[in-house]
Amino acid sequence: MIKVGVFGALGRMGSEVVRAVEAEADTELVAGIDSADEREKVLGADVVVDFTHPDVVMDNLRWLVDHGIHAVVGTSGFDEARLAEVRALLDARPGANVLIAPNFGIAAVLMMNFAAKAAPHFESAEIIELHHPNKADAPSGTAYRTAELIGAARAEAGLDAAPDATTSELPGARGTQVEGVRVHALRITGMIAHQEVVFGTHGETLTIRHDSMNRESFMPGVLLGIRRVAALPDRLTLGLESLLGL
Ligand SMILES: NC(=O)c1ccc[n+]([C@@H]2O[C@H](COP(=O)([O-])OP(=O)(O)OC[C@H]3O[C@@H](n4cnc5c(N)ncnc54)[C@H](O)[C@@H]3O)[C@@H](O)[C@H]2O)c1
Numbered sequence: 001m002i003k004v005g006v007f008g009a010l011g012r013m014g015s016e017v018v019r020a021v022e023a024e025a026d027t028e029l030v031a032g033i034d035s036a037d038e039r040e041k042v043l044g045a046d047v048v049v050d051f052t053h054p055d056v057v058m059d060n061l062r063w064l065v066d067h068g069i070h071a072v073v074g075t076s077g078f079d080e081a082r083l084a085e086v087r088a089l090l091d092a093r094p095g096a097n098v099l100i101a102p103n104f105g106i107a108a109v110l111m112m113n114f115a116a117k118a119a120p121h122f123e124s125a126e127i128i129e130l131h132h133p134n135k136a137d138a139p140s141g142t143a144y145r146t147a148e149l150i151g152a153a154r155a156e157a158g159l160d161a162a163p164d165a166t167t168s169e170l171p172g173a174r175g176t177q178v179e180g181v182r183v184h185a186l187r188i189t190g191m192i193a194h195q196e197v198v199f200g201t202h203g204e205t206l207t208i209r210h211d212s213m214n215r216e217s218f219m220p221g222v223l224l225g226i227r228r229v230a231a232l233p234d235r236l237t238l239g240l241e242s243l244l245g246l
């Protein structure tokens with residue numbers, strides 16, 4: 001039996017994780033805590049799942065690593081500087097592994113993987129992410145990671161910057177840039193989590209689209225993380241790709 005704690009248990013994702021952990025035969029909920037609770041309630045857990053907020057997740061991770069508890073993290077906001085900080089934390093303390101996944105949807109992971117594969121073959125590439133309007137961060141962690149993957153694939157292929165003749169622009173009209181890739185963030189009532197990656201070359205375009213229709217869609221990936229995090233070969237794993245054999 002895997003003993004699981006949940007940080008952010010009253011939130012949209014955390015409450016779904018609590019339900020999923022309670023429903024499985026091989027996982028047991030030690031405690032679900034939210035911002036008003038003491039973290040000590042999860043002592044005794046093998047794994048803690050964090051779906052909180054980018055402003056608090058680093059402090060939570062520090063605490064988990066200090067206490068030797070494996071962490072499965074879905075909270076967004078992990079840029080290279082934060083990942084370096086997590087590596088330093090892990091180097092200083094033996095014991096816990098950390099899995100950080102920008103998106104636990106299996107189809108979302110495939111979408112990112114396909115986008116990275118397509119990237120060297122197109123001179124233009126832009127990302128449109130669409131989410132519910134209660135989302136705190138923009139662009140999404142998924143869009144950020146997708147842009148990093150596309151940027152790296154373009155650089156490796158020796159591609160120049162994507163063509164763009166814009167010389168006059170209202171601020172924001174062309175989105176933001178991550179690793180040279182334009183990212184546009186939409187916040188739309190009725191939506192959950194969606195992304196389009198649009199590629200173009202002469203006479204052909206390719207659009208790769210992913211849609212999460214509900215938050216249950218993330219649970220198979222979260223449960224996979226819970227089951228595998230303790231035995232992962234690296235102390236820090238980024239994304240579900242290696243767990244899916246990608
Ligand atoms: N990786 C993925 O697949 C995935 C999927 C969905 C959402 N997310 C990310 O997960 C995060 C949470 O999303 P959400 O929609 O559930 O947000 P939410 O606002 O519904 O839930 C966050 C919860 O965390 C609680 N919280 C805040 N600080 C805390 C603390 N210090 N300790 C414990 N709990 C605390 C809040 O009170 C709230 O209940 C966001 O960063 C979001 O981008 C990731």
Ligand SMILES: O=C(O)C1=N[C@H](C(=O)O)CCC1
Nearest residue numbers: 076102103135140141142193
């Ligand atoms: O609902 C959210 O918030 C989501 N956040 C993640 C992100 O920032 O990419 C994953 C999708 C849902």
